[in-house]
Every structure is written in structure tokens, then in C-alpha cells.
Amino acid sequence: MESIEYLVPDWVRVRRESFGLLFYDTRSTRLTFVRSGDALEPPAFVGGDRRLRLVMAEGGAGATPGPATVAVSRATADRTALARLLSDLVAKGLLVARKAKPDPSPFSGDAGQTQ
């Protein structure tokens, strides 16, 4: 099954906020507020791994985040909403999508919206 992973480009900064994620495009200085709850975890502020990570709800507190891969062929409401959200962020240039190895881990979470 084909999965996609999402990377934060060099010109974008992202951090966690109480509502989810806050993206900052350094080229335009535009902010994007994303109501993603705890579903997505940004990459470390400094470091080489720029992958957005998905927090596994089943693991509960302390669960190990995994790469935010979305198996687009699996349809659940949350997954569809999250895929739409990620696709929206890609369209805005805030994420870059690329093919990844299949990630069999299930996921759930509040897919959110952007403003």
C-alpha cells in the first residue's frame, strides 16, 4: 500500500500550540493556525529530521510518535479529514508530501481545520 509522509520545508517553521499546530512561512511571514489537537507533532525546532509526526492515540500518554504517513486507501472519517488537512497544508506550501514505506500503524485523532 502506498503511503505518503509529510516534511516541513526549510522555509517553514512549525510549533505546537494549545489548539494544535502553528505554521510560519518565513518567505511570506504568513501564519497558519491548524486545529489538529494532539494528532500531529512537529519536528524538533532544530535538527535534520523535518518530518511531521503522527501521535498514536491507542498508545495513550507516552506513546511513541511515528512518521505522519497517511495510507490514503483506508477510509475512515478521521483519516479522510486528516488527509484533507495535510493536503491543504501541502497546497499552501507548508508541507511537502513524498512517498514513504507503508506504515501499518493505525491512527486516530481530531483532524482539524486551518485558518
Next chain:
Amino acid sequence: MPARLSDIPLKAPVNVTWEVTRVCNLRCAHCLSAELRAASDDELDLAACRTLVDELARMEVFQVNFGGGEPFLREDFVELLAYCHERGLTTCVSTNGTVLDDDLVAQLLALSAPVYLQVSLDGARPETNDALRGTGTFARILQGVELLATHRYPDFSLNMVVTRVNVGEVADFDGLARRYGAKTRLSRFRPSGAGCGAWADLRLTRRQLLELSAFLGEHPEILTGDSFFALTPAERRTAGLTRCGAAKMTCVVAPDGSVFPCAFLSDPAFLAGNVRIAPLSTIFRDSPVFRRFREMEPAACRSCDRFPVCHGGCPAVAYFLAHSTGAADPECLRAVEADATLEEVL
């Protein structure tokens, strides 16, 4: 939860303006930092600057906007920029352009991340700019701009503080910037620092304010980073800020480490703390000045149809002109449209 996510308090500023030195080789008529230049000489040294950078990175502040004074007159400034990049911070420098040379531009280009430059120039003609920034500065600034263009500097803007004497040159100024491959940024003239004394002579007339508002509506590509939202026409609703970000999305650190809500309110009445004494994160989160600022909203503006696009305008202008940060911005579009007496007092 508030309807708009942008109404939810952030854990840290989006960007921090850092007036990194009070030293300057120019004496501009409208300088907002003129009072800082006159203050005592106790700038943060490089070790203290690094400590602050570490704190900014820990807070996950996205961008540091360096100003002054002239930041490039600080000998360790490029080293400080490099350290910011090492810690993951995006940097932008507001410079008067007169100290740019081949060596400095090469050093900036060699850094691990881009440094966004805003070069201050206050007119499209030498006589206009020089009346505000000093005799001969137009040519000196353009030499610096020429260098940036020659080196194909990737991202820089020409920044004009819009005043009564240069507002008629805005279109030519935009053309000038384009010729050098630069973006155009217009900043609002505010009555703080030296701008207090120059306010009566340099403030825009009512007609100029309305013309500028219309011009901005027709030119969404022109950047207006700070506080023109009071004049923002409907066409630019998505082009930038719609409210003052002071103490919410931004704050300013003065050369001595003092922290204020914004560069235009670097007044003792708004001193929130000092990074030598307390971490910036603590000041940002707990300072009574900042808490008060976050709750402030001009009551008189709530029924205005433009409230969603300006939220009362610029508190600094309100403070210096109406002596209250809780007052409406006296230069908001509705006030300007309605108040013909604005023309009479000019």
C-alpha cells in the same frame, strides 16, 4: 474555545524585535529609537545575547527581527546571526544600508540560513530621502542596495516610512525597488521616539491617508508589515495583520535587555521586565504589563464595521495622541473618512 484560532493566546511570540544596539551613524528625523540612543550604554554583551538566543529557541520563537541603532555597527553582529541560525531561528535585519560592503554581504551570504534584509530608504528622490535621513544618505543607501543586487542577494526589501513629504513618491519608490530586485515595504509613521517631535510636520494629511489606503488596496504585493491595518481597505483583508500583535505575537527587547510590548511603546510606562533578571518566557507569560495589553480592546470600536479588520488599530498611536492605549487609533480609516477636521489641523 474562541471561534478564531488566532484569538487563542500563544505560548510564545511569533517573532521578537531585538534592538540589538543603540549605536547609529544616522540621525533620522522620525527615528523611533531616538530615545534609546540617548540612554545609558549598557548593551547586552555577546554572552548575554547568546543566552537570550538560547531562550528564544527554547520558546520556539520563529523569527528575530533585528533593529537598532544600526545592527551592522555592532562588531559581533554577524556572529550573533550565525548563532541564531544554529539554534533554528529565522533572522531579519533592518539596516540603513550605509555600512554594507562587499565583505559584509559575502559574510551574510555565507551564513547557513538566509538573512532577510530590510533597507531603509525614505523616498524615491535624493532630496526627499535626505531631508529625513540626512544629507547624502540617498546615494550611500543606494550603493548598499546596488551591492545587494550585484551579489544577487536572495531576499531583501526597501522600506519607506510613509510621511507627508514622501507619500507622493510611493509608486516611484516601488518602481525603484523593483529595478533592484527588491520588494517594497511601507511602514507607518508613528509619533514615538523622534517621531513625537516631528509628528506635526510629517504626519499624513487626511487626503493622503485616504489616497494611501486606496493605493494599498490596489497593490496587495506591497508589504506593510506593521500596523497599516488601521488603514487597510477591504481588498487587503488577507494581506497581513488585522490587529496589533504587541504582547500577543510579538514583543521587543531593547539593547539593555529591557522588554516592551512593541518597539513603538518602548516607554517606561510599558516596561515589562529585563532579560538579565528574568527569562523572556516568564516575562512574556506573566508580566502584568503584557497581561493588561492582551486584554485591551477599545470599547468604542466594538460596534464599528471595521472592527474585524483592525481591532482598534495601533495602541502606540492611540497612546501618544490620545494618551490612552485603550483609545481608538486616531488615524483609523473610519475616523479619517468621517473627520474633516483632520484636514483643518494640518
